[in-house]
Amino acid sequence: MEIKNYLSSQREKVEDALRRYIPEPAPPFAEHLASMKYSVFAGGKRIRPILCLAAAEAVLPDSDIQESLLPIACALECIHTYSLIHDDLPAMDNDELRRGKPTNHVLYGEAAAILAGDGLLTLAFELMTGNKATSLSPKQQLEITYIVARASGSFGMVGGQALDIAHEHQDYPFEMLRTIHRSKTGALITASVEAGAIGAGADSRARDALLTYGNCIGLAFQIVDDLLNATSTTEKLGKTAGSDEAKGKATYPAFFGIEGTRLKARQATSDALEALADFSSSADPLRALAEYIYTRSY
Structure with missing residues (x-):
């Protein structure tokens, strides 16, 4: 399938829904809501919500399940965006550029950025549990x-970020790097796939296969991130290239070199594709997404 066309149409679907679900800036909360919307609509590939919808489609093709899951998909994007706002803060990764634009705290100030992230995180749970x-x-x-909360919290994304910061400028074993990657990046990606499977009513066999797929592409995604940080440019990435080395972070290239890292990413992608072996062509979007994650250049 043509992955660029698929991503474009799915991204448009998600963004239309985000515009419906995120309140328009209006008094007395206009500035706060504007800061939330700024980061949500500052760009982004919408990979997590698209994975959620594609997983559901793999289980229930030719149904309206994707429309039913749009609130969940948008919740995932809200959580992801909140994490980026907070990761960029001076007390965390201290970045001034995200997706080629000034980071939230640069435009709105640190306090407003923290609250924008808080607002998006809590909106996500409103979307997942509300009547939408x-x-x-x-x-x-x-x-x-429950799955999304656990993937986002102390045993997932938040915990991974805590470990990542705590281990800057330290030598640590590869297993710690894997734990950081699985938690900080992989957990929410895996939860996105699993959420789609649950929403589509997948049986235990299909759900286990999709869980394996999610784990593998979550790993591939972060390995490729490490690779791009080391080899790409700030202009291409839309964020500071070479920041991992400057901050003393352990990465796959640091352990395995550039070519070894490419092989690790290829293996994780192959494992993801193998997990989909029993699915029909309804899982072709997931297959194409795995290859896209491996070959992306930003």
């Missing part, structure tokens, strides 16, 4: 909310 997702059963909503 009426076609999902209460059981499905609860299970998805």
Whole structure:
């Protein structure tokens, strides 16, 4: 399939929904809501929500399940965006550029950026549990909310960021790097795939396969991120290139070199594709997404 066309159409679908779900800036909260919307619509590939929708499509092709899952997909994007706002703060990674634009705190100040992230995080749980997702059963909503919460919190994305910061400028074993990657980046990607599987009512076999796929592409995504940080340019990335080395972060290139890292990313991608072996062509978007994540240049 033509992945660029698929990504474009799915991204448009997600962004239309985000415009519906995120309140328009209006008094007395106009500045706060404007800061939230700034980061949500400052660009982005919408990979996590698209993975959620594609996983559901793999289980229930030719259905309206994607429309039913749009609130969940948008919640995932809100959580991802909140994490970027907070990661960029001076107390964290101290970045002034994100997606080729000034980071939230550069435009709105640190306090406003923190609150913008807080607002997006809590909006995500409103979307996952509110009546906008009426076609999902209460059981499905609860299970998805639990999985996304755990992937986002102290045993997932937040914990991974804490470990990443705590281990800057330190030598540590490869297993710690894997833990950081699985938590900081992989957990929410895996949860995005699993949320789509739950929303589509996948049986245990299909769900396990999709969980394996999610774990593998989550790993591939972060390995490629490490690779691009070391080899690409700030102009291409839309954020500061070479920042990992400057901040003393351990990365796959630091352990395996550039070519070894490419091989690790290729293996993770191959493992993801193998996990989909029993799916029909309905999983072709997931297959194409795996290859896209491996070959992306920004």
